[in-house]
Amino acid sequence: MSYPVIHTETGAVSGTRVEGIERYLGIPYAAPPVGARRFALPEPVAPWDGVREATAFGPTSPQSPYPGEIGKLLPSTIIPGDDILTVNVWRPGEADGAAVMLWFHGGALERGTAAISTYDGTPFARDGIVFVSANYRLGAEGFSVLPDAPRNIGLADAAAALRWTSRNIARFGGDPSRITIFGESAGGAVVAALLAREDLRPLLAGAIIESGPLDAATTERAARPARDIARRLGTTATAEALRRVPPQRLVAVRDELTASSTLLRAAPGYNATIDPATLPENPRRALVDAERPVMIGTNTDEYRLWYPPEALAKLSRRTYALLALAKRLPRGVWRAYRAAFPAASPGEIIGQVLTDLTVRQPAIALARARTAQTFVYEFSWPSPVRDLRAAHALEIGFVFDALGDEGAVTMAGTGAPQELAARMHADWIRFAETGDPGWPAFRGDSLVRRYDAVTQDVTLPRAEALAALTR
Structure with a gap:
């Protein structure tokens, strides 16, 4: 040294x-x-x-x-x-x-x-x-x-x-x-x-x-x-x-x-x-x-960091009704999210709605409105830890190519895919060096890079559910 x-x-x-x-x-x-x-x-x-x-x-x-x-x-x-x-x-x-x-x-x-x-x-x-x-x-x-x-x-x-x-x-x-x-x-x-x-x-x-x-x-x-x-x-x-x-x-x-x-x-x-x-x-x-140029994205299951499975199990359709009243949600949101997540419990639907209200819907709305280069991603790899799935903050260990770090292991476990970390880390660096992370800029409902065990560019996921939030 x-x-x-x-x-x-x-x-x-x-x-x-x-x-x-x-x-x-x-x-x-x-x-x-x-x-x-x-x-x-x-x-x-x-x-x-x-x-x-x-x-x-x-x-x-x-x-x-x-x-x-x-x-x-x-x-x-x-x-x-x-x-x-x-x-x-x-x-x-x-x-x-x-x-x-x-x-x-x-x-x-x-x-x-x-x-x-x-x-x-x-x-x-x-x-x-x-x-x-x-x-x-x-x-x-x-x-x-x-x-x-x-x-x-x-x-x-x-x-x-x-x-x-x-x-x-x-x-x-x-x-x-x-x-x-x-x-x-x-x-x-x-x-x-x-x-x-x-x-x-x-x-x-x-x-x-x-x-x-x-x-x-x-x-x-x-x-x-x-x-x-x-x-x-x-x-x-x-x-x-x-x-x-x-x-x-x-x-x-x-x-x-x-x-x-x-x-x-x-x-x-x-x-x-x-x-x-x-x-x-x-x-x-x-x-x-x-x-x-801006790169912006969210994780599929952000809410699962704050609400463990036992807390989600206590949430009901009535809880959603109170939430809808407090947040002044449009009619049809529950139906749209039920269609997007057909196997989800009431608590999970509430969590997805909160995720989209807080970060995902604003991110997509911004990407649609911008004329400058904007690149959208969604992190979807599901962690096996505490059924976190693709929870808030899980992507950080991948972006930093730090899956061996104790903090990353706590959230992602010991079997997280290194190839996914290498890809995300490289994409973040490519954006910093060139202004382009390596996938098409967002236009309307165009391609989003979805990071999962298999990374691919897909049409905006769950577009109908997002649309229901803004009717």
Whole structure:
């Protein structure tokens, strides 16, 4: 092992080099968001003298592990400390003008970190990519709507990480004109929000959105989590008041509020909201005219991550009726989904409807509306673990070509097809390098790449069910 040194704009960092791959971890792209910098936009890093060691991941945004059954499937890596706003870079040792991929992790905007082992960038660097991952503020610290604080602070962090990448990546052998951002779930929502901003679009070559919501919430909805936390604490929902509360106490109160959530009575989640400075337009609308290639897709059975078989068994046709009333679903949706999934239980139909409402229908609607190159995929390989099937987040281990990673094994088991991982990983790289992942761009109800034990390009699956949702 050797310890190479790169000179960034704020100082030198030393990483590690193993088998031709260099890794630089925990490089600050903004000042630690502590004290008066809590509930404030990211501020520049103070330059440092000498060489800063970059061999360990930076601290994670304040959070708690996933609770209950989901905690057995999704790993939680929590690293204490204040220097939250950091990036990590993997590069081929001889990189020069390479394509760049910048990853934003998921976690419902309140959990997750770039330090999760599945997100190791080595497979991308091995295949010629300069890979970057970034932490950003989460939960109350990143997405509270408060009268005396900026909105979408976590998005502002992500934008700062993108700008840092654009300014510094040539020093790591990357081409700043070839930056593709990608992310899954909440990370996909972050990607959509960054691409929605006209001021950031010149920094981007393309974007990949994996199972990411595309809509910003109303201000009223986005304000609920912070308001509920403040009420539970007996204080006011202002930055001035919440700065007096330790970050981990805010996390603990949030956990108390969400502990009793149900399908029909869920505690409001954290969301981005429209804001002139950090998100001027709803991403679903702004991305229609974004002249950058986009790859977007979902997993067939997203809902099965959150609802284990025993929970699905408790849902009935009456539960659907209540859901249809709450979501104002058109008539005929139940019939259309019953036709699309003839062997499904009522709970499974409810899950599929929720999957499509949340991520699949918006993704297809966006693909239909865009004139720029848009490529649609569906991940359908069924995991044998806990009858997850093609659940939310299952594709990540395949995209990262990391099926041997402990986190990937937890969801996919030990017999997941390596050839599928190799294909998906190669398609993601091909998109970053060329803007074309290797299948036809989407037009109307045209071809979608379906990743399964046998990968093939198919006409949009379950088009009739999707159409029923929008009648």
